[in-house]
Amino acid sequence: MKTEVNENSHVSMNHQSKGGRSQSGLRIHNERRILSIIRKEGAISKAKISNQTGLSAQAVTVIINGLEADNLLIRKEIKKGSVGQPSVPFSLNPDGAFGIGLKIGRRNFDLTLIDFVGNVRATLHQVFDYPTVQGLLSFLEDGIKQITLNLPSEFASRVKGIGIATPYEIWGWAEEAGAPTEALNEWKEFDLANGVSKISYLPSYLCNDDTAACSAELSFGNPHGFTHFTYAFIGTFIGGGVVINNSLLTGNAGAIGSLPVPVIKPNGELATQQLIMKSSLFVLENMLNDAGYDSHQIHSSDSYWQEYLDIVDDWIEQVAEGLTYVALNSAAVFEAQAIVIDGIFPEDVRDKIVERTNNKIEASDLRGLSSLMCVNGVIGSKAQSVGSANLPLLATYFQELDL
Incomplete structure (x- = not known):
């Protein structure tokens, strides 16, 4: 994930000397490993952490005690086993840390506050025809105050940053987005991370919006x-991410919207068209x-989708065709499971969409490919927002991404 950190940010990650990792860096590395394991497992004992990491029981105890003292971990109910001492599982403390996420879309802004385990504590949403720089700054200035209003004052220092998720080159595809070119061109000259830092005292982390959504699915x-x-x-446009060996690929990986897919022209000629x-x-x-319908209604209420069912079904059919092409290519290139x-x-x-994509996958020629399936994500429409709020937490505490 290509991530930019503004000059006021501080991420205690790479404490290394030329000769190797320093003691401070090694401790931070092991803390991150342990926090990542606990998040994945939900709750886990020190003995099991020691088995998974290869760290000594004493080293794990020292790290767990430190993380508990920092309010990042909480003790769960003791599990009594049949042999030996009862084991005490530890889990992440939801109130241990918080992240703010700003999602900049081509039709809306979202501002989201999540806790240490990914629960959404507060969110704001604004819909528009196209995004403007001034509109963003106005939304952000009032929004940060609103979403942190109910956060206890003693938790203020636990807000670790603001993640910014935005489409790659948001000024592109102006015609498709129905936006004036001059309005979108303002984004070319706007230093997004610096502009946000002038409004917020928090470190800022910038990445592609769909990469952020993928990080939310991977984490939560x-x-x-x-x-x-x-x-x-x-x-508004389609995008994505690629996960290999439980790690989210960086850079422009997952830019599936730009993938050329085969299409048949009305005259029967074979051509290609971007998935977007x-x-x-x-x-x-x-x-x-x-x-003859008002398309803006689909952004206002789920119920409107039922009114346009025939048109929506036709759209779903072609969406599924495109996703099937992506799925088969993913299986062929890196043995994607899903x-x-x-x-x-x-x-x-x-x-x-998931059902029809699965049907099309099953009807495809799968010879030479490993089995794969299409499944629904569990984060939902706020995945980009939750993912952006997750960026400060990933940067500060976990090891999945080297931000």
Whole structure:
């Protein structure tokens, strides 16, 4: 994940000398390993942590005691075994740390506060026709105060930063987004991380919006325990992420919206078209507008989707075609176990997309490919927002991503 940290940020991560990792760096590394294991397991004893890490029981005890003293861990109910001393499981303290996430979309802004285990404590949402720099700054200035209003004053120091999730080159595809080119071009000259830091005293972390959504699924979802998967988030445009060996790939990996997919022209000629033009919400908006409906309604209420069911079904069909192409390529290239689907739509629409994609996968020629499936993401439409709020927590406490 390409992440930028503003100059006021401090992330205690790479305490290394040329000769190797220092004692301070080694301690931080082991703390991160242990916190990552506890988050994955939910609750786990010191003995099991020692077995998983290879650290001595004494070393684990010292680290656990320190993390508990820092309010990052809490003791759970003692589990009594048949042999030996009862084991005390430790879990993350939800109140131990917090992250703020700012999601900048082509149709909306989201500001989200999450706790240490990913629970959403507060959120704000603003819808518009297209994003403007001034609109963002106004939204952010009032929004940070509102979402932290109910946070106890003693927890203020536990807010570890603000993650910013935004589409790559948000000024691109102006015509498809229905936005004036001059308005979107303002984003080219705007230093986003610096602009946010002038409003917030917090460190800021910047990444692609769909990469952030994938990080949320990896950190707080993935109930199947997939180690290799492609993630797709369907918003105004479609994007995604790639996870291999439980790690989210960095850079521009997962830019599935730009993937050329085969299409048949009306004259029967075979051509290619970017997935963004086939499996994105703006395509559905255009279909609704062409049919004489107000496409803005789908962003206001889930119930409106039922009114346009025939059009929505046609859209789902072509979305599933595009996702099947992504899934098969993922299985062929890096042996993906699944394609995980989430987006800004009602759950029943997501379920239909998953079902039809699975049907198309099963009907495909799978010779030479490992089995794979399409499954729904568990974070939902706020995945980009939760993922952005997760960035400060990842940077400060965990080892999945080297931010």
